[in-house]
Amino acid sequence: MNLFRHFNDLVREAAASLDGAPSDINVGPITVEPPRDPSHGDLATNAAMVLAKPLRQKPRDIAEMLVPAIQEMDGVALVEIAGPGFINIRLGDGFWQARLTEILRRGTSYGDSEMGHGDRVNVEYVSANPTGPMHVGHARGAVFGDALASLLEKAGWDVTREYYIHDAGAQVDVLARSLHYRYRVALGQDPGPMPEGLYPGEYLIEPGRELAERDQDRWLDADEQEWLLPLREFATDRMMALIRADLHALGVEHEIFTSERKLHADGRVEEAVSDLEARGMVYTGVLEPPKGKLPDDWEPRPQLLFRATEWGDDVDRPLKKSDGSWTYFAADIAYHFDKYKRGFPQMIDVLGADHGGYVKRMVSATRAITGAKTGGLTIKLCQMVQLLDDGQPVKMSKRAGTFVTLRDVVDRVGRDVVRFMLLTRKNEAPIDFDFAKVTEQSRDNPVFYVQYAHARCCSIFRNAEKDVPGLDTSSEAVHAADLGLLKHPEELALIRLMTSWPRLVEQAAEASEPHRLAFYLYDMASAFHGFWTRGRDAEDLRFIHPDNPELTLARLALVDGVRTIIRSGLQVLGVTPIEEMR
């Protein structure tokens, strides 16, 4: 239950049935929110202020009229008018205790929402070129996309996770040539130093050997035309296997892998373009030179263009290169057309910020495809990750073969750390990922802080069994505990925080911002750690009371609630809830 929405509905009803309220009164702007200052109460509504204008009365007077109805609502203990006309609502202990019961009953499904109405949405992420292992730069999009997909699932969408394999461009030709070089070496030839522009990374040595073993000297003296295609396929298959393994190490999974090459081979590009053409969206023309800095080799040339400007872009965009082959953009149109036809009117692409210039044209193309002026495709950009080692930037160049692979990072600091760190920032802000910092298990590192809270919860359960002989700590027993015993302000504060989880899930999903979960979990952990330490001085606030099994059981219910919420959040982020830290 999202209690804020629950009470918002009730308050809107009350507002609509006020004496003298016109039948068409707009209650939309009325909100019920947690006040920033908890001393103001549990809920605050702006209803009186919002209604002041349409009702032509003072906010405070309207508040007076609303109070009786609000006082009647289930769970409401106290209603006050404050400030310019806020109505502050305090809910009774019983209401909060009932929420804890709800949390325990629902388990990690607590917070699941029906906001998405089961609508299908396709989330495409990673889509790294199959020309080598993943590097850290890819990790952010991977983790973000994965967490976003999980978040949307939790919020009620039917999510499909997809990876677009860029196996058709010039970069895979380079890959094939690089493989051929390694293949020749594997067969004992000395091809000399690797030519400029090939991928020098060592990850192609092994595939080169495998190819030599499989095909022997079949491609050794053959023309490039003969071996380019088969080697391209061989190499991209190998590279995709690498990438999948890297993703697996990061805990990222996709359900669907779509090959760009296959789109071309199946004639999907022609199909998509002719579909647009049939609707007058395609023409041959000459583009204006780009404003500002002119590329050295710019020359006016007629090209096949898509009328992107009709769908919100700044200029029309080329579909064919000067040599007559399709642009990447054309293939991408085909790809999104394909997704649309597969039943995804809603799509999300997760891209690196260096693709920012691509957003408008792709969004406009998708609108042209679906014929909708809005909606369709949403693109989430992830800013760059700067890799540092103790404050010093780590230089990387894929061309020079010097880059830190994702696998290196995962092996060194662990998957949970990588995931949490990359998710503890909103996607639009750049991240400095400092090896030295994330490696140390300090409080500078929020992952351990949150995991520690979860482990502490588990530890309390372990100790309770030990310290309270004969205590039944099974979930049945805990769920049946007398929660009426939980009435200390600190206990209720913990429950309140747990109760804001469903609202948070919905807001994070609405904004497509999984980082909010990470911050929430940090808050939840902080509140729990605080309560735990309170028990050092005040023995009555400890969880375990050997001489009072009833209270122990109630406290265990509280702990179980915290544990459930943290586990539920970590689950969305793809981070392991550790049960014991040593």
Next chain:
RNA sequence: GGUCCCGUAGCUCAGCAGGAUAGAGCAACUGAUUCCUAAUCAGUAGGUCACAGGUUCGAAUCCUGUCGGGAUCACCA
């Protein structure tokens, strides 16, 4: 020059579809460890929310402009 993103405490960042006195971590300072895991906690100090207008009961949040930083800018992907 166009487009997109960012600008909040010394540093790194939150700030919830505008809401009451702007928050956390790090760093600094004070304190808590015979006690359920101190990988923790309690406290002190620190801000003209880049700047200027506008919208309104009310702006860090929305709009316009300026300044500063980053990304990107026909045919690559």
